[in-house]
Amino acid sequence: MRFVTALRTERRYEAHMFSRDSNGIRIEAMTEQIAKTKAPQLPFPADLSGLPEAQLEAMHDAAAIVLDCERELAQSGSSVVMEVLRDQGDFLIWERYPKGDLFDLKNHSHYFYHAHVADEMADGENGHFHLFVRPAEIAPDLEPWRLPGAVVPEDPAARFAHIGAVSVDNQGRLIRIFTTNRRVTNETLYRADDMIALLDHFAIELDTPSKSVNRWLTNLIPLYRPQLEALLRARDATLEAFVREHPASEVLEDRFLQNTSEVFVDTVTQIEAIEEALGVDE
Numbered sequence: 210m211r212f213v214t215a216l217r218t219e220r221r222y223e224a225h226m227f228s229r230d231s232n233g234i235r236i237e238a239m240t241e242q243i244a245k246t247k248a249p250q251l252p253f254p255a256d257l258s259g260l261p262e263a264q265l266e267a268m269h270d271a272a273a274i275v276l277d278c279e280r281e282l283a284q285s286g287s288s289v290v291m292e293v294l295r296d297q298g299d300f301l302i303w304e305r306y307p308k309g310d311l312f313d314l315k316n317h318s319h320y321f322y323h324a325h326v327a328d329e330m331a332d333g334e335n336g337h338f339h340l341f342v343r344p345a346e347i348a349p350d351l352e353p354w355r356l357p358g359a360v361v362p363e364d365p366a367a368r369f370a371h372i373g374a375v376s377v378d379n380q381g382r383l384i385r386i387f388t389t390n391r392r393v394t395n396e397t398l399y400r401a402d403d404m405i406a407l408l409d410h411f412a413i414e415l416d417t418p419s420k421s422v423n424r425w426l427t428n429l430i431p432l433y434r435p436q437l438e439a440l441l442r443a444r445d446a447t448l449e450a451f452v453r454e455h456p457a458s459e460v461l462e463d464r465f466l467q468n469t470s471e472v473f474v475d476t477v478t479q480i481e482a483i484e485e486a487l488g489v490d491e
Contacts, residue, residue, distance in 0.1 A: 245329075246451070248387065248468035249443055254478050255435050257486040264434070265487050271431040272480050278425035279381075288381030289426075290335050292419035293322045302326060307418045316412040317343040319369070320426060330376065331385045331473070337376040338426060339394055340411060341369045344403075347410050354398045356448060358461030361397055368397035370404060372411055373437055375429060383429070386436055387471035388444040391461035398461060401441035408437060432479065436472050443470035 257265065282288050297306050305321040312319040324336035344351045345365040353361045353368070362368050371394045376385035391398045399407075411430050413423035430437065447469040451460050460466065 245467045246447075246465055248471045249447060251436065251439055251443060251470065251472040253436070253472050253474055254482040255439070257435060257482050260435065260486060262487070265483055267431050268434065268483050269480075269487065271428040272476070272483065274428040275425055275432055275476060278421040278428075281421050282381070282419075289419075289422045290322075290377060290379065290381040292422045293338075295418060300324070311413065311415070311418065311423075313413045313415055313423075316410065316414060317346045318411045318413055319343075320413065329467070333378045334376045334384060335379045335381075337374045337385075337387075339374050340372040340426065340430075341394070341396065342372060342407050342411050343369045344397075344399065344407060347407060348403070351399060351403050354400045354403075356398065356452065356461050358391065358459030358463065359398060360391070360395070360461075370399050370407065371396040372404065372408065372430070373440055375426070383474060383476055385471055385473050386433060386440060388440050388469045390448070390463070390466045390469055392464070393467060401438075401445045404441050405438050408434060432476075433474065436474065440470045440472060 257268075260268075278289075282292065293306050294300055297308060300306075302324050305323050307321070310319050310321040318341065320338050320340045322336055322338050324330065324334075330337070343366070345368060349365065353359065355361065371389065373386055373388050375383060376387070378384050408430055412427045414427075415423055447466075448460055451458065451463070451466055455463070
Protein backbone atom coordinates (compact mmCIF):
# COMPACT_ATOMS: atom_id res chain seq x y z
CA MET A 210 0.00 0.00 0.00
CA ARG A 211 1.30 3.44 -0.91
CA PHE A 212 1.06 5.97 1.95
CA VAL A 213 2.14 9.20 0.31
CA THR A 214 -0.96 10.39 -1.54
CA ALA A 215 -3.20 10.18 1.50
CA LEU A 216 -0.46 11.44 3.77
CA ARG A 217 -0.05 14.75 1.97
CA THR A 218 -3.62 15.62 2.98
CA GLU A 219 -3.69 14.06 6.44
CA ARG A 220 -0.50 15.73 7.65
CA ARG A 221 -2.14 19.18 7.28
CA TYR A 222 -3.76 18.99 10.70
CA GLU A 223 -4.36 21.82 13.11
CA ALA A 224 -2.57 21.77 16.48
CA HIS A 225 -1.95 24.20 19.30
CA MET A 226 1.12 26.29 18.64
CA PHE A 227 3.86 26.53 21.23
CA SER A 228 5.48 29.95 21.32
CA ARG A 229 8.45 30.77 23.43
CA ASP A 230 7.07 34.16 24.36
CA SER A 231 3.30 33.66 24.67
CA ASN A 232 0.58 31.26 25.76
CA GLY A 233 2.07 31.00 29.24
CA ILE A 234 5.30 29.36 28.07
CA ARG A 235 8.31 31.14 29.52
CA ILE A 236 11.97 30.75 28.64
CA GLU A 237 15.08 32.05 30.27
CA ALA A 238 17.63 33.66 28.00
CA MET A 239 21.30 32.73 27.96
CA THR A 240 23.62 35.73 27.99
CA GLU A 241 26.81 34.01 26.86
CA GLN A 242 27.36 33.61 23.13
CA ILE A 243 29.96 31.19 21.77
CA ALA A 244 30.86 30.83 18.09
CA LYS A 245 30.55 27.08 17.60
CA THR A 246 31.88 24.84 14.86
CA LYS A 247 29.14 24.19 12.30
CA ALA A 248 27.98 20.59 12.10
CA PRO A 249 28.21 18.87 8.70
CA GLN A 250 24.80 18.57 7.05
CA LEU A 251 24.02 15.29 5.31
CA PRO A 252 22.02 15.16 2.07
CA PHE A 253 18.35 14.20 2.12
CA PRO A 254 16.69 12.16 0.77
CA ALA A 255 19.19 9.33 0.66
CA ASP A 256 19.39 6.74 -2.09
CA LEU A 257 17.83 3.66 -0.49
CA SER A 258 17.97 1.42 -3.58
CA GLY A 259 20.89 -0.62 -2.25
CA LEU A 260 19.23 -1.62 1.02
CA PRO A 261 17.99 -5.19 1.58
CA GLU A 262 14.30 -5.66 0.91
CA ALA A 263 13.75 -6.87 4.47
CA GLN A 264 15.12 -3.60 5.86
CA LEU A 265 13.02 -1.54 3.47
CA GLU A 266 9.92 -3.46 4.55
CA ALA A 267 10.81 -2.86 8.21
CA MET A 268 11.21 0.85 7.46
CA HIS A 269 7.84 0.88 5.70
CA ASP A 270 6.18 -0.87 8.64
CA ALA A 271 7.75 1.65 11.03
CA ALA A 272 6.46 4.49 8.84
CA ALA A 273 2.91 3.12 9.20
CA ILE A 274 3.22 3.22 13.00
CA VAL A 275 4.71 6.72 12.96
CA LEU A 276 1.80 7.93 10.85
CA ASP A 277 -0.73 6.18 13.08
CA CYS A 278 0.73 7.89 16.15
CA GLU A 279 0.64 11.30 14.49
CA ARG A 280 -2.93 10.69 13.34
CA GLU A 281 -4.09 9.57 16.80
CA LEU A 282 -2.58 12.66 18.40
CA ALA A 283 -3.98 15.01 15.76
CA GLN A 284 -7.47 13.57 16.08
CA SER A 285 -7.41 14.30 19.81
CA GLY A 286 -6.16 17.85 19.18
CA SER A 287 -2.68 17.04 20.48
CA SER A 288 0.89 16.50 19.28
CA VAL A 289 4.12 14.97 20.56
CA VAL A 290 5.11 18.40 21.94
CA MET A 291 1.83 18.90 23.77
CA GLU A 292 1.91 15.40 25.23
CA VAL A 293 5.46 15.52 26.57
CA LEU A 294 4.84 18.96 28.15
CA ARG A 295 1.42 18.11 29.57
CA ASP A 296 1.13 18.91 33.31
CA GLN A 297 4.82 19.87 33.42
CA GLY A 298 4.36 23.55 34.26
CA ASP A 299 6.07 26.33 32.31
CA PHE A 300 8.17 25.32 29.31
CA LEU A 301 11.58 26.68 30.32
CA ILE A 302 14.61 26.68 28.11
CA TRP A 303 17.22 24.03 29.08
CA GLU A 304 14.78 22.26 31.42
CA ARG A 305 14.21 18.58 30.66
CA TYR A 306 10.76 17.07 30.09
CA PRO A 307 9.15 15.02 31.41
CA LYS A 308 10.74 16.01 34.68
CA GLY A 309 13.22 13.34 35.75
CA ASP A 310 13.45 12.07 32.14
CA LEU A 311 11.58 9.01 30.87
CA PHE A 312 13.23 5.62 31.55
CA ASP A 313 12.22 2.23 30.18
CA LEU A 314 14.25 -0.01 32.46
CA LYS A 315 13.24 -3.22 30.69
CA ASN A 316 14.61 -1.96 27.36
CA HIS A 317 17.56 -0.02 28.85
CA SER A 318 16.41 3.09 26.99
CA HIS A 319 15.49 6.62 27.96
CA TYR A 320 14.81 10.07 26.56
CA PHE A 321 14.06 13.66 27.45
CA TYR A 322 12.76 16.69 25.58
CA HIS A 323 14.06 20.24 25.87
CA ALA A 324 14.82 23.46 24.02
CA HIS A 325 17.88 25.67 23.56
CA VAL A 326 18.12 29.34 22.73
CA ALA A 327 16.78 30.01 19.24
CA ASP A 328 20.17 30.47 17.55
CA GLU A 329 21.21 26.98 18.69
CA MET A 330 18.22 25.33 17.05
CA ALA A 331 16.91 24.90 13.53
CA ASP A 332 14.53 27.42 11.97
CA GLY A 333 11.03 26.68 13.22
CA GLU A 334 12.23 24.24 15.88
CA ASN A 335 10.28 24.03 19.13
CA GLY A 336 12.75 21.66 20.78
CA HIS A 337 14.19 18.17 20.49
CA PHE A 338 14.17 14.72 22.04
CA HIS A 339 17.52 13.25 23.13
CA LEU A 340 17.47 9.45 22.83
CA PHE A 341 19.72 7.09 24.82
CA VAL A 342 20.51 3.43 25.43
CA ARG A 343 22.47 1.86 28.30
CA PRO A 344 24.99 -0.59 26.84
CA ALA A 345 25.87 -2.46 30.06
CA GLU A 346 22.85 -4.77 29.82
CA ILE A 347 22.86 -4.98 26.02
CA ALA A 348 26.52 -5.34 25.05
CA PRO A 349 28.55 -5.57 28.28
CA ASP A 350 31.89 -5.99 26.50
CA LEU A 351 31.53 -2.75 24.55
CA GLU A 352 34.53 -0.47 25.07
CA PRO A 353 34.07 3.32 25.33
CA TRP A 354 35.89 5.55 22.88
CA ARG A 355 38.44 7.39 24.99
CA LEU A 356 39.12 10.50 22.96
CA PRO A 357 40.60 13.51 24.83
CA GLY A 358 38.01 14.73 27.31
CA ALA A 359 36.29 11.36 27.68
CA VAL A 360 34.41 10.74 30.91
CA VAL A 361 33.81 7.06 31.60
CA PRO A 362 32.01 6.08 34.83
CA GLU A 363 33.77 3.25 36.60
CA ASP A 364 30.48 1.43 37.05
CA PRO A 365 29.35 0.18 33.60
CA ALA A 366 25.72 0.40 34.72
CA ALA A 367 26.12 4.18 34.99
CA ARG A 368 27.15 4.54 31.34
CA PHE A 369 24.60 5.71 28.78
CA ALA A 370 25.07 6.37 25.08
CA HIS A 371 23.37 9.02 22.95
CA ILE A 372 21.76 7.65 19.78
CA GLY A 373 20.88 11.09 18.50
CA ALA A 374 18.43 13.96 18.87
CA VAL A 375 15.11 14.45 17.08
CA SER A 376 13.98 18.03 16.41
CA VAL A 377 10.30 18.91 16.01
CA ASP A 378 8.47 22.07 15.08
CA ASN A 379 5.70 23.81 17.06
CA GLN A 380 3.15 21.30 15.77
CA GLY A 381 5.27 18.32 16.75
CA ARG A 382 6.37 17.42 13.24
CA LEU A 383 9.84 15.97 12.73
CA ILE A 384 12.22 18.36 10.98
CA ARG A 385 15.78 17.30 11.84
CA ILE A 386 17.92 14.53 13.34
CA PHE A 387 21.37 15.33 14.72
CA THR A 388 24.24 14.11 16.89
CA THR A 389 26.17 16.00 19.54
CA ASN A 390 29.53 16.22 21.24
CA ARG A 391 29.86 14.17 24.44
CA ARG A 392 29.67 17.18 26.76
CA VAL A 393 26.17 18.10 25.56
CA THR A 394 24.50 15.06 27.13
CA ASN A 395 27.25 13.82 29.48
CA GLU A 396 27.13 10.47 27.72
CA THR A 397 29.79 7.79 27.60
CA LEU A 398 31.02 7.94 24.01
CA TYR A 399 31.21 4.82 21.84
CA ARG A 400 32.37 4.51 18.25
CA ALA A 401 29.79 4.69 15.48
CA ASP A 402 29.96 0.99 14.56
CA ASP A 403 29.29 0.06 18.18
CA MET A 404 26.42 2.55 18.40
CA ILE A 405 24.87 1.27 15.18
CA ALA A 406 24.74 -2.21 16.70
CA LEU A 407 22.72 -0.73 19.59
CA LEU A 408 20.08 1.03 17.48
CA ASP A 409 17.71 -1.93 17.36
CA HIS A 410 17.63 -2.00 21.16
CA PHE A 411 16.10 1.43 21.63
CA ALA A 412 12.47 1.04 22.67
CA ILE A 413 10.10 2.85 24.98
CA GLU A 414 7.20 0.54 25.82
CA LEU A 415 5.50 2.66 28.47
CA ASP A 416 2.17 4.46 28.62
CA THR A 417 3.55 7.63 30.22
CA PRO A 418 3.73 10.46 29.42
CA SER A 419 1.99 9.23 26.25
CA LYS A 420 1.92 5.82 24.61
CA SER A 421 1.62 7.51 21.21
CA VAL A 422 4.72 9.63 21.79
CA ASN A 423 6.70 6.62 22.97
CA ARG A 424 5.65 4.47 19.98
CA TRP A 425 6.43 7.40 17.67
CA LEU A 426 9.95 7.80 19.01
CA THR A 427 10.59 4.05 19.04
CA ASN A 428 9.61 3.68 15.39
CA LEU A 429 11.55 6.70 14.18
CA ILE A 430 14.70 4.61 14.73
CA PRO A 431 13.96 1.91 12.12
CA LEU A 432 12.26 4.45 9.82
CA TYR A 433 15.35 6.64 9.72
CA ARG A 434 17.97 3.98 10.40
CA PRO A 435 20.04 4.74 7.23
CA GLN A 436 20.23 8.39 8.26
CA LEU A 437 21.11 7.51 11.87
CA GLU A 438 23.93 5.25 10.73
CA ALA A 439 25.28 7.99 8.45
CA LEU A 440 24.95 10.60 11.20
CA LEU A 441 26.91 8.50 13.70
CA ARG A 442 29.70 7.89 11.19
CA ALA A 443 29.76 11.60 10.33
CA ARG A 444 29.90 12.38 14.06
CA ASP A 445 33.04 10.24 14.39
CA ALA A 446 34.60 11.94 11.38
CA THR A 447 33.83 15.37 12.87
CA LEU A 448 35.43 14.43 16.19
CA GLU A 449 38.52 12.98 14.54
CA ALA A 450 38.93 16.04 12.33
CA PHE A 451 38.60 18.32 15.37
CA VAL A 452 41.34 16.37 17.16
CA ARG A 453 43.65 16.79 14.17
CA GLU A 454 42.93 20.49 13.82
CA HIS A 455 43.05 21.23 17.59
CA PRO A 456 45.61 18.80 19.04
CA ALA A 457 45.66 20.57 22.41
CA SER A 458 41.88 20.43 22.82
CA GLU A 459 39.97 18.16 25.17
CA VAL A 460 37.72 17.58 22.20
CA LEU A 461 34.84 15.89 24.00
CA GLU A 462 34.62 18.81 26.44
CA ASP A 463 35.34 21.58 23.93
CA ARG A 464 32.57 24.20 24.04
CA PHE A 465 33.28 25.25 20.47
CA LEU A 466 32.07 21.86 19.25
CA GLN A 467 28.42 21.18 20.02
CA ASN A 468 26.54 19.44 17.21
CA THR A 469 28.62 16.95 15.23
CA SER A 470 26.31 16.02 12.33
CA GLU A 471 22.76 16.75 11.19
CA VAL A 472 20.21 15.99 8.51
CA PHE A 473 16.97 17.83 7.78
CA VAL A 474 14.25 15.30 7.11
CA ASP A 475 10.65 14.97 6.06
CA THR A 476 8.62 11.84 6.66
CA VAL A 477 6.64 12.12 3.42
CA THR A 478 9.88 12.27 1.42
CA GLN A 479 11.37 9.37 3.39
CA ILE A 480 8.34 7.21 2.65
CA GLU A 481 8.51 8.13 -1.04
CA ALA A 482 12.15 7.01 -1.11
CA ILE A 483 11.30 3.73 0.63
CA GLU A 484 8.42 3.00 -1.73
CA GLU A 485 10.53 3.86 -4.76
CA ALA A 486 13.22 1.43 -3.57
CA LEU A 487 10.56 -1.25 -2.98
CA GLY A 488 8.99 -0.66 -6.38
CA VAL A 489 5.59 0.15 -4.86
CA ASP A 490 3.12 1.33 -7.51
CA GLU A 491 1.01 4.48 -7.25
